[in-house]
Amino acid sequence: MPPITADIAIIGAGVSGLASAYYLAKAGLDVVVVDKGLAGGEASGRNGGMIGERTDDPPVIPIAVESINLWKTLEQELGYPTEFTHQGRIQVAVTEEEMNDLFTERDVASRQGITMELIDPEHVQDLIPGISPRVLGGAFFPNGGHANPQRSVQAFAWAFQDLGGRLYQNTAVTGFKLGNGRVAAVETTAGDIAADMVISAAGPQTAILAEMVGVHVPVAPARVEILATAPIEPLFDIALVGNGLYGRQAVRGNLLFGGGPHEWADVDLTSDPNKTNTPLIINIGRRLAEILPAVADVPMLRTWAGIVEQAPDYIPIIDFLPDPSNYLVVTASAHGFGICPATGKAVSELILNGESSIDISAFTLSRFSDIKSDWRQQRGWVPAA
Numbered sequence: 001m002p003p004i005t006a007d008i009a010i011i012g013a014g015v016s017g018l019a020s021a022y023y024l025a026k027a028g029l030d031v032v033v034v035d036k037g038l039a040g041g042e043a044s045g046r047n048g049g050m051i052g053e054r055t056d057d058p059p060v061i062p063i064a065v066e067s068i069n070l071w072k073t074l075e076q077e078l079g080y081p082t083e084f085t086h087q088g089r090i091q092v093a094v095t096e097e098e099m100n101d102l103f104t105e106r107d108v109a110s111r112q113g114i115t116m117e118l119i120d121p122e123h124v125q126d127l128i129p130g131i132s133p134r135v136l137g138g139a140f141f142p143n144g145g146h147a148n149p150q151r152s153v154q155a156f157a158w159a160f161q162d163l164g165g166r167l168y169q170n171t172a173v174t175g176f177k178l179g180n181g182r183v184a185a186v187e188t189t190a191g192d193i194a195a196d197m198v199i200s201a202a203g204p205q206t207a208i209l210a211e212m213v214g215v216h217v218p219v220a221p222a223r224v225e226i227l228a229t230a231p232i233e234p235l236f237d238i239a240l241v242g243n244g245l246y247g248r249q250a251v252r253g254n255l256l257f258g259g260g261p262h263e264w265a266d267v268d269l270t271s272d273p274n275k276t277n278t279p280l281i282i283n284i285g286r287r288l289a290e291i292l293p294a295v296a297d298v299p300m301l302r303t304w305a306g307i308v309e310q311a312p313d314y315i316p317i318i319d320f321l322p323d324p325s326n327y328l329v330v331t332a333s334a335h336g337f338g339i340c341p342a343t344g345k346a347v348s349e350l351i352l353n354g355e356s357s358i359d360i361s362a363f364t365l366s367r368f369s370d371i372k373s374d375w376r377q378q379r380g381w382v383p384a385a
């Protein structure tokens with residue numbers, strides 16, 4: 001069978017791959033996206049939908065800020081709904097220690113130029129009716145919100161295809177043909193794809209694919225769980241973090257909440273990672289009932305898990321491999337949904353102009369040049385026995 005040809009071959013139809021595909025196709029390039037499953041079938045369609053500036057990873061702030069700007073007009077840009085709401089994010093404290101952390105966070109936010117206001121329990125009650133009286137206060141970040149992950153993936157996928165982009169689902173990448181320091185073709189279960197450039201946006205499979213071209217890219221998979229309650233009347237539209245949880249109320253009324261701890265996992269090249277739930281979901285349900293006692297009797301409707309991609313320093317990677325030189329690694333280190341519009345913009349600018357207008361200078365691969373191949377074992381980032 002003759003190879004499929006394209007300017008750009010993108011591995012992975014999650015938000016990172018599809019947002020990159022959309023902006024590249026919009027710039028006039030011929031782009032093919034392949035995914036071993038369905039578009040958004042992995043973390044991109046399974047996540048909490050939280051969007052916003054965070055104080056914990058300063059190098060991610062510029063791309064997060066640019067992303068929020070893009071989210072504001074993304075529905076018009078793509079022509080499809082994302083259910084983005086921009087009512088802000090609140091982080092609540094239920095212990096004195098957490099309250100002290102919020103004071104520290106206020107100082108950090110101020111240094112980083114992030115708008116954040118400490119609010120008292122009454123103000124928290126106004127924003128989240130029914131929140132536990134145990135809440136001692138909150139940090140309100142006005143520049144945040146949430147969106148529907150599945151809708152957003154669809155929006156990027158449809159808008160990309162409207163521009164003539166080709167999306168091959170249920171098509172796994174199984175290898176690469178190399179020559180002259182470049183990828184000559186991407187081998188897939190549907191045949192070869194010959195492209196000038198390859199973008200690996202394969203989430204937790206990033207490291208496995210990179211090994212196939214002889215490069216160690218440190219990304220570890222971790223399993224995360226989420227629950228959805230039955231729909232209830234509109235209660236709040238702000239994104240909520242607290243009691244070890246993060247979540248939101250969806251447009252249709254369901255409460256969607258997830259929480260740690262992350263569980264280190266292994267994935268392989270083609271199969272679906274294990275996504276059955278564990279007792280953790282009961283724990284998440286308990287924590288939700290504690291923080292929102294008003295909804296303690298609302299039944300759980302669905303639960304699911306997903307696999308996040310974690311770099312050792314929790315910061316995304318957007319960088320070319322030195323060899324093969326036409327292989328761009330794009331992986332979000334668990335920030336991926338919130339930052340996806342700006343990821344797509346940054347990737348397209350990098351390919352078209354050789355640099356991005358968004359500060360992604362911390363997202364290089366060279367920061368890991370000294371990392372040992374057994375870094376996961378050294379840190380204990382390996383599946384429990």
Ligand SMILES: Cc1cc2nc3c(=O)[nH]c(=O)nc-3n(C[C@H](O)[C@H](O)[C@H](O)COP(=O)(O)OP(=O)(O)OC[C@H]3O[C@@H](n4cnc5c(N)ncnc54)[C@H](O)[C@@H]3O)c2cc1C
Pocket residue numbers: 011012013014015016017034035036037038039040041042043044045046047048049050051171172173174201202203204205224225226246258269270305306307308309330331332333334335336337338339
């Ligand atoms: C439960 C959960 C909650 C989360 N909550 C949030 C949140 O609230 N806010 C936030 O910003 N982020 C959140 N995240 C993280 C976020 O979802 C991810 O960072 C983001 O979706 C990563 O997108 P991606 O496109 O890079 O990777 P993925 O969504 O993992 O997509 C990678 C794609 O590559 C495909 N692929 C892999 N290997 C191959 C192969 N060999 N051949 C072909 N295709 C292949 C996969 O099938 C997959 O579709 C959460 C994640 C989870 C799991």
